[in-house]
Amino acid sequence: MKRIAILAGLLFAGPILAQEEQSSAPYAYRQIDDPAKEAEAQSLMESLRCLQCQGQSIADSDAPIAGSMRSLVRERIAAGEEPEAIRAWLIERYGDYVSYAPQLTALTWPLFAAPAVLLLIAFLLLRRRFGSGSGEAR
Amino acid sequence: MIAELGLAALWMAAALAALQLLFGSLGLTARGQVLGQAVRPVAIVQGLLALLAFLCLVYVFAVTDLSVRLVALNSHSMKPLVFKIAGSWGNHEGSMLLWVTVMGMAGGFVALVERRLPERTMLATLAGQAFVSLGFYAFLLLASNPFERLSPAPVEGNGLNPLLQDLGLAFHPPTLYLGYVGLSIAFSFAIGALVTREVGPPFARAMRPWVLAAWIFLTVGIAAGSYWAYYELGWGGWWFWDPVENASLMPWLAATALLHSCSVLAARNALRAWTVMLGVVAFSMSMIGTFLVRSGILTSVHAFAVDPERGTFILALLAIYIGGALTLFGLRASTVSEGERFAPISRESALVFNNVMLSAILGIVLFGTLYPLVAESMGAKVSVGPPYFNPMSAIFAVPMLVVLAVGPLLRWRRDTFARVGKGLVIPAMLVVTGAIALVVIGGVSLLPFLGLALALGLAWASVLPLKGRNLRRTPLPIWGMVVAHFGIAVSLFGMSSESAFSVEKLVAVRIGDIVEVGPWGVKLDTVEPVAGPNWTALEARLLVRYGTNGKVTRMLPQSRSFWAPPQQTSESALLTRWNGQLYAVLGGEAPRANGTDADGRWQLRLWWKPFAPLIWLGGLLVALGGLLALVGHVASDLRRIVARGKIAYRRERQGR
Numbered sequence: 001m002k003r004i005a006i007l008a009g010l011l012f013a014g015p016i017l018a019q020e021e022q023s024s025a026p027y028a029y030r031q032i033d034d035p036a037k038e039a040e041a042q043s044l045m046e047s048l049r050c051l052q053c054q055g056q057s058i059a060d061s062d063a064p065i066a067g068s069m070r071s072l073v074r075e076r077i078a079a080g081e082e083p084e085a086i087r088a089w090l091i092e093r094y095g096d097y098v099s100y101a102p103q104l105t106a107l108t109w110p111l112f113a114a115p116a117v118l119l120l121i122a123f124l125l126l127r128r129r130f131g132s133g134s135g136e137a138r
Numbered sequence: 139m140i141a142e143l144g145l146a147a148l149w150m151a152a153a154l155a156a157l158q159l160l161f162g163s164l165g166l167t168a169r170g171q172v173l174g175q176a177v178r179p180v181a182i183v184q185g186l187l188a189l190l191a192f193l194c195l196v197y198v199f200a201v202t203d204l205s206v207r208l209v210a211l212n213s214h215s216m217k218p219l220v221f222k223i224a225g226s227w228g229n230h231e232g233s234m235l236l237w238v239t240v241m242g243m244a245g246g247f248v249a250l251v252e253r254r255l256p257e258r259t260m261l262a263t264l265a266g267q268a269f270v271s272l273g274f275y276a277f278l279l280l281a282s283n284p285f286e287r288l289s290p291a292p293v294e295g296n297g298l299n300p301l302l303q304d305l306g307l308a309f310h311p312p313t314l315y316l317g318y319v320g321l322s323i324a325f326s327f328a329i330g331a332l333v334t335r336e337v338g339p340p341f342a343r344a345m346r347p348w349v350l351a352a353w354i355f356l357t358v359g360i361a362a363g364s365y366w367a368y369y370e371l372g373w374g375g376w377w378f379w380d381p382v383e384n385a386s387l388m389p390w391l392a393a394t395a396l397l398h399s400c401s402v403l404a405a406r407n408a409l410r411a412w413t414v415m416l417g418v419v420a421f422s423m424s425m426i427g428t429f430l431v432r433s434g435i436l437t438s439v440h441a442f443a444v445d446p447e448r449g450t451f452i453l454a455l456l457a458i459y460i461g462g463a464l465t466l467f468g469l470r471a472s473t474v475s476e477g478e479r480f481a482p483i484s485r486e487s488a489l490v491f492n493n494v495m496l497s498a499i500l501g502i503v504l505f506g507t508l509y510p511l512v513a514e515s516m517g518a519k520v521s522v523g524p525p526y527f528n529p530m531s532a533i534f535a536v537p538m539l540v541v542l543a544v545g546p547l548l549r550w551r552r553d554t555f556a557r558v559g560k561g562l563v564i565p566a567m568l569v570v571t572g573a574i575a576l577v578v579i580g581g582v583s584l585l586p587f588l589g590l591a592l593a594l595g596l597a598w599a600s601v602l603p604l605k606g607r608n609l610r611r612t613p614l615p616i617w618g619m620v621v622a623h624f625g626i627a628v629s630l631f632g633m634s635s636e637s638a639f640s641v642e643k644l645v646a647v648r649i650g651d652i653v654e655v656g657p658w659g660v661k662l663d664t665v666e667p668v669a670g671p672n673w674t675a676l677e678a679r680l681l682v683r684y685g686t687n688g689k690v691t692r693m694l695p696q697s698r699s700f701w702a703p704p705q706q707t708s709e710s711a712l713l714t715r716w717n718g719q720l721y722a723v724l725g726g727e728a729p730r731a732n733g734t735d736a737d738g739r740w741q742l743r744l745w746w747k748p749f750a751p752l753i754w755l756g757g758l759l760v761a762l763g764g765l766l767a768l769v770g771h772v773a774s775d776l777r778r779i780v781a782r783g784k785i786a787y788r789r790e791r792q793g794r
Contacts, residue, residue: 029644029725042642047525055380057523060373062708100523101160107518114505114531118498122534125494130482 027074028067034078041074046081047100048073048090057100141206144194145285148235149496150358151187151242152275155268162265164783166258166333174261176251181264184271185239185246192239195284199226205291208232208284214297216672224308225298230432231284233311237428238274240319244348248323255344256336263330270322273455281451287557300673300700300707306366314386316361318424320352321389324396328417329463337410340751342403345417347772349400352392354764357494360386361757370710372723374640374745375634376753379527384507385427388500392420395496398489406550408477412493417468422460423500429456430507444624481552488545499531506530532585542626543599546619561602569595582638587640589634597627614770622763629756635749637719646728646739653748656746658720659683664739665724675709678724678740682713695724718748 011054032038045059058073058114069090076086090098100107158180165174199208199222202215212229227236245267252260278284321505327345331337340690363386368376377383396416401502405412433449480486506522513520543565547558576582582590600623603616641656652661663679675698683690713720725741 029646029728029743031642032645047523049521049523055378055382057375057378060371060375060378062372062706069466095519097519097521100521101525102520102522107513107516108509108520111506111509111522111526115502115533118501119533122494122498126491129490130487 025068025071027071027078030074032074032078038074038079040083041077044077044086045070045073048087049098049100051094051098140197141285141287144191144198147191147194148275148279148285151184151191151238152272152279154184154187155242155271155275158184158268159265159272162261162268165261166265168779174257177261177264181249181268184268185242185244187623188239188242192235195232195235196223196226198285199223199232202295204293204295205256205287205289207286207288210288210292210295212296212298212673214295217298217303218671220305221298221303221308223388227311227315228308229276231282233287234274234278234282234316234432235284236312236315237758238271239268240315241271241274241322241597242399244319244323245326248291248326248348251353252344253779254340255330256334259330259334259336259341261330262333263326266329266333267326269324269774270459277448277451277455281448283519297700297703299703300698300705303672303700304366304370306362310359310363310366310620311357313362315787317352317354317356317393318361318389318421318428320355321393321421321424322347324352324417325421325463328414329466332466332474335470335473335557337403337414337474339404339407342400342413343771343775346397346400346404347768347775349393349417349420350764351769353390353397354761356386356390357757357761357764359442361754361761364757365754369710369712369721370707372710372743374642374721374743374747376636376750379506379522379524381507382431384503385430388423388503388507389396389420389427389501391421391496391503392416395493395500396420399493399689402486402489404476404485406478407482408480409490410477411469411474412476414474415467415471416493416497418460418463419497419500422456422463423504425452425456425459425513426504429453478551480550483548483553483555485545485548485550485553488541488548491541492538492545494563495534495541498534499538502530502534503527528585532588536588536592539596539626539630542623543596546600546603546623561605562599562760565595565602567600569600584632586638589630590638593627593631593634596630597624600624600627614773615767618765618767618770620763621766622760625756625759625763627756627761628752629754632749632752632754632756636747636753640750641746643744644741645744646741648739653742653744655720655744656748657685658744658746659686660720660722660742660744662740662742668696669720670698673698675699676724678722678742680711680722680742682720682722684715693722695722697724697726714751718746719750721745721747759780 032041042059046057046104048058048069050056050058050061050069052063052065053061056066058069073086077083087101091103096103096105096108102111104112104134158177161170161173161180162177164170165177195208199210199213200219202209202213202222203211204210208229208231212232213225217225226232231294245264248267249260249264251489281421282621324345327341327348331341360383361695364376365385367378367383368374374768396413396419399409399413402409429449429452433452506527510520544558544562547561549557569591572594573587576587576590601620603620604612607616643653643655645653647653647662649664650664652659654660659682661681663681665676665678668677675696677694677696680693680695681690682693691713693711693713696709698707698709699705708723708725711722713722719742723743725743728739728741
């Protein structure tokens with residue numbers, strides 16, 4: 001419920017953010033001078049969701065809120081913060097929804113179990129087929 | 139009048155589909171055999187009626203008949219004709235009508251030409267096809283009538299989303315639909331074969347052209363959709379693992395697996411149950427994809443709940459068809475034997491391995507796409523994106539690519555690595571050399587690193603099956619395989635290179651300033667307003683030069699404003715060289731610095747993407763490989779039919 005309230009607040013804040021964008025989001029369309037830090041920021045931005053758009057990362061969107069978030073990410077990276085710390089901060093404020101990289105939680109563990117299960121099934125299928133010879137299907 | 143004609147045609151087509159299902163099922167019984175003879179003509183007429191209905195819809199869109207609700211909602215009189223016509227399938231109802239039309243036509247075509255299978259299997263197949271069509275006819279007529287009238291008619295229509303007003307996108311959905319629906323034929327064949335228990339090489343040969351054709355359309359559709367996203371969205375991304383994209387990727391993965399197991403069944407009479415299973419899965423993925431895109435469930439589970447009628451309808455259809463087919467499979471699978479055996483090191487085994495890996499990737503994509511919906515229904519929103527899909531699918535894709543290099547060199551049934559080992563020395567060395575070179579260059583992350591190294595080896599290995607063959611006598615399907623596998627290598631190289639070596643520059647420049655992006659120098663020459671049929675735009679003239687003494691070329695990126703409906707889009711400008719693509723986008727006027735007046739600086743977004751065009755070139759090569767194989771198979775089928783006709787004729791004469 002709290003998350004929904006935050007999301008709703010965020011949506012209404014959109015137009016205000018748009019107006020403020022010019023003064024408060026200096027790094028929306030500007031890169032960090034240090035290429036290494038810019039690369040770090042870029043890979044973080046590609047894995048953060050633009051909350052107003054449909055299925056776009058903040059690195060791929062013209063929406064004002066994406067610009068604000070890009071600016072925030074670049075400013076913090078430039079100030080020396082770790083990308084994962086910024087991601088954690090954003091998740092705390094906006095919920096898991098904001099991160100395209102699912103975090104391992106009580107809710108998302110099946111996502112990480114799935115590949116292991118698939119590996120196991122693939123292994124069993126292939127072993128049944130080629131394993132002992134007697135295991136071959138008719 | 140035309141709209142009513144279309145609606146009447148649609149109702150009649152639905153009635154004929156019901157008749158086709160009834161006669162097809164009765165025809166299987168001993169007493170109903172006479173009815174079976176009517177099934178083929180009924181299927182043909184049903185397809186033609188569906189086509190008539192679709193043409194009626196295209197007509198009302200072409201003349202912008204605003205008294206039809208769908209036209210008023212999705213079109214506008216001031217739109218270029220080609221986009222008016224494309225608008226007829228750029229919406230929910232129209233695209234579903236296109237779906238049943240293609241399905242009806244395909245069913246009719248099968249009824250007209252397919253004579254290889256036992257007649258009972260054909261009856262079951264056509265009845266299955268009618269059963270699937272019937273559900274979609276019901277969906278159209280009961281829940282989303284495209285010909286609904288609006289009274290009074292509005293003065294002007296709502297217009298079409300400007301992002302969709304692009305030639306590439308106008309023809310992207312129909313291409314994908316042809317692929318989706320082609321798989322419905324494979325599905326029907328699988329059902330027919332299960333009902334009559336006739337799973338064998340003739341079944342695989344009858345199904346293969348349809349799977350191939352569907353697969354070609356899916357490949358082209360996905361490549362085109364990806365390229366559209368790349369140049370239209372204006373940020374240089376070409377694959378987002380967006381649910382809509384995944385919806386088209388999943389049937390492709392299943393169809394790729396089906397295609398290969400079909401070849402095994404046709405050539406070696408092995409993998410029978412597995413092929414039938416994949417036939418069911420492939421079309422199920424098409425339907426799940428359509429459900430995801432069409433029900434509105436993607437934006438949010440809540441959007442689905444607001445307008446539940448359509449979503450529930452498609453969900454029910456999904457449950458009936460997929461559930462029904464799987465139940466039939468479960469009941470009959472034990473009576474379908476697996477067929478011929480083969481040794482662990484053989485071409486069959488390589489294909490089985492790749493089939494399993496493709497299915498696992500399919501599992502990852504399906505799970506990752508659906509999981510956010512599951513989580514949302516449990517009360518929490520999560521996002522699953524590239525950081526999940528890329529590494530997880532790579533777990534299965536990398537071994538698959540390695541086997542892809544070796545598999546085509548192996549013999550059927552039984553082989554040894556010693557025999558093919560020598561040929562693989564050069565590809566292996568290419569992989570190692572590439573890997574060392576990349577380590578020296580440095581700064582390439584793991585997945586692009588693997589991709590680049592593997593692509594080099596795979597490109598070489600993919601042409602090895604031609605070694606020692608007389609190229610002029612090599613059958614077309616072999617050429618098809620080589621071209622398609624080479625295309626995979628090319629595309630893989632493009633993808634990896636794009637993500638490893640792209641250079642990005644976001645700048646705010648004055649007229650006359652020069653910016654450097656990778657090897658390019660870019661000068662902003664002018665910014666001027668231009669106008670189109672339903673938009674106005676600012677157009678920048680960029681003068682660009684490769685290296686220090688290259689030729690100067692012009693690029694014209696635009697920032698467009700559409701007025702119906704009002705929306706801003708950026709039209710990127712692309713400049714392609716043999717070794718990559720320069721990508722330029724004009725943003726708006728730059729925000730003023732320190733609160734002073736606007737100082738005439740313009741935002742530019744520039745990318746240099748080395749070898750990026752290879753991504754789509756590779757995709758087209760893959761499709762071309764499919765086309766070669768399709769032409770080869772169809773030609774040899776025709777030759778066989780003609781030969782059989784001649785033999786029959788001679789026998790008849792000798793008998794006299």
